[in-house]
Amino acid sequence: MTHPQDQNPAPAPESLPAADHDASDTLLERVRQAAQDNTPLRLVGGDSKGFYGRPVSGETLSLAAHTGIVHYDPVELVVTVRAGTRLADLQAALAHEGQQLAFEPPHFADTATVGGMVACGISGPRRPWAGSVRDFVLGTRLITHDGKRLRFGGEVMKNVAGYDLSRLMVGAQGTLGVIDEVSFKVLPRPAESATLHLEMSRDAAMARLAEWGREPLPITGAAHDGETLHIRLEGGPGSVANTRKRLGGEPDYVDFWRRLRELELPFFSRQYDSRPLWRLSLPHRAPSVPLDGDELIDWAGAQRWWRSDTPAETMRRHAAHAGGHATRIDLDRPHGIETPFTPLSPVLTKYHRRLKAELDPHGIFNPGRLYEGL
């Protein structure tokens, strides 16, 4: 199996397996103590995504020492990992067996952990075709507010017993409980991958993508930077070669998807552009949003990055009008900003607060990380 345009970190020959260290008992003790003293905890994995949310004040509870792959059976397509395991270590172990996390999570730093990946729920360029982080979570062990380590979901593909607490944790940023361990569905890496670029306008690109999207083509990446449409094809050698021939264009540089995923393209750089960075999540066919600024389109139109001085309220109003929402991201603020996420409606706020009150009655888990009072 060859990976001529590999976007995942390959296992270094000297790479060691993730250290196997079960720190659950310490974590449980810390949570019990915090619950007893009503001490807020700031949950931290590798501290690579601190910018993605609101600042939390509390005692730091680090998951970083809780590491190791608990169970990996490639034939079952399931891996179970402790939350503090480095994402890179997990990906190296999977790559060794020709498998991967299909949702292509970003790292943002070498220290990124599996628990942080699940808590933040950020998926990479393959997301519209492969699914999101939550789509691949099969089960979790959670540490609850009363210091108990409980299991939800499991290591099987289909499991509808009880409420889906595991998927609820994805994107909740640790506000409902401590993610201790996670089981994922994993998939084979594609046999072949090719990246091409086609020079065309934004609107032409969006029209082509809509057309191609209705056909079973092996597209797994589609981004437009204002001038160029970048396409990734993945699948068997035959389908990739034939589709490449059909779509035309030129071979693209290999590292594009990694740099897009890690927000390392010049577009995201503060040196290149000092205007605020926004992420708009919209229906992929939503018309162009009338904003002043520059746009970089990912997810075939469903994720649109903007550099714009447009006021936050206007930004959010436009996103809502287009059927989605807007997130303000400031990569230079490692502890987050006051209002990153689109405010929830009053009725949704009510149920978020009720759920928070039920699962974290003392308010000790990352209080205020997503929204004030959550």
Place this chain on the structure above:
Amino acid sequence: MNILFDERLDGTLPTVDKDALLTHLTAHLPGMTLLHREEDLRPFECDGLSAYRVLPMLVALPDTLEQVETLLGICHAQGVPVVTRGAGTGLSGGALPLERGVLLVMSRFSRILDIDPEARTARVQPGVRNLAISEAAAPHGLYYAPDPSSQIACSIGGNVAENAGGVHCLKYGLTVHNVLAVNILTIEGEHITLGSEALDAPGFDLLALFTGSEGMLGVITEITVKLLPKPEVAKVLMASFDDVEKAGKAVGDIIAAGIIPGGLEMMDKLAIQAAEDFVKAGYPVDADAILLCELDGVEDDVHADCETVRGVLEAAGAIDIRLARDDAERATFWAGRKAAFPAVGRMSPDYYCMDGTIPRRELPRVLKGIAELSATHGLRVANVFHAGDGNMHPLILFDANAPGELALAEEVGGKILELCVEVGGSITGEHGVGREKINQMCAQFNPDEITVFHAVKAAFDPRGLLNPGKNIPTLARCAEFGAMHVHQGQLPHPELPRF
């Protein structure tokens, strides 16, 4: 075993004056169909788990969302339990009525509101049949992927409530992977949209939480699903084995070869014979097991994958491998599998369909355990198996008219599910807990975990008016159920041999 609502174990139900409620509802909802006479209620006394029947107090058949909202408002104000029902095809008794509750039937919400081929989405009302979505999308070359075997009749609202699966889950996912957004009405009468036509929404992933929540957290009023382009080509290989274990191993070998089949189904000897007798699919009746492996996608890749899979099957010891020559033969191969349940039904007056999932590597052990249970209890068991994703459907054959046989079948079924939990699996892969598996929940989850489930319920329905008694057992029930507690594969006495 009696699974009907038991106030001693399931909590007290409010006492409702039927006549007063009927008068009140009629006054406030003059245009809504409200059934209250026994002969009108009778057709609604059970869902697909027909061994259990309860006459609901009232059946409401609203046509408009305003009616649903008013109905819920009144039931909430007066403390009346509400059981929501779609097409009533569920196999776990999730829509089993309560004699002191209102059955809210959503079947009249049967309009496809919008098919958007550009966006590749369908916006539908909850009573739309699963298959109707794919039929409406077909002219655009699109389809809705989850295909439970009841897809001709089951409603999409019920699919979301149960997180329904089908034969293509390993590659295309369950309902939860194919729904973009749902509108719900809370028991307090609030309209909420969960999810979005965008690929994510701010806040908690309540869409995931509601999917599979069995009508316990809210009433689904509208659903937006994702549509997929139809695969260019699909091929089916049928492999016969003289040993179930070899067939089980072949499943793992196919996946180890880096191939994710669109469908990968296994049937054992009894199921093969039943299906062949019924539909003449050309199955090898002497084989101990067959595998049906469907490979779909782009033509070039499918041809290459077919060759790879053929090689894997040969190496795994298949005694015969046949590639369906054309779509007609492919349909014939599938016809036997799809008719497996009714085919088994012809061999026995009644059958009881189970729905456990296991890690695939445990298949030989679980099949052996099932065979032993079958022998010791004197009931035949046919096995059909969504082999790719480890979802077993043992069919226990019995005669409901023979005294004690239903109870015996349930006992065997319960033990099979406990065996699934023991090997690290789940008591339900796609049928839901409903009322049927309420006791086995106590085997899969410990009291602390069940307490967390109750906390989730309390956030959305603190008075417990939505579908009481389903999905999550009370701690009192688990205490009483008192079965050997097998949890997370940890047996109380692991040193003792079992099965």
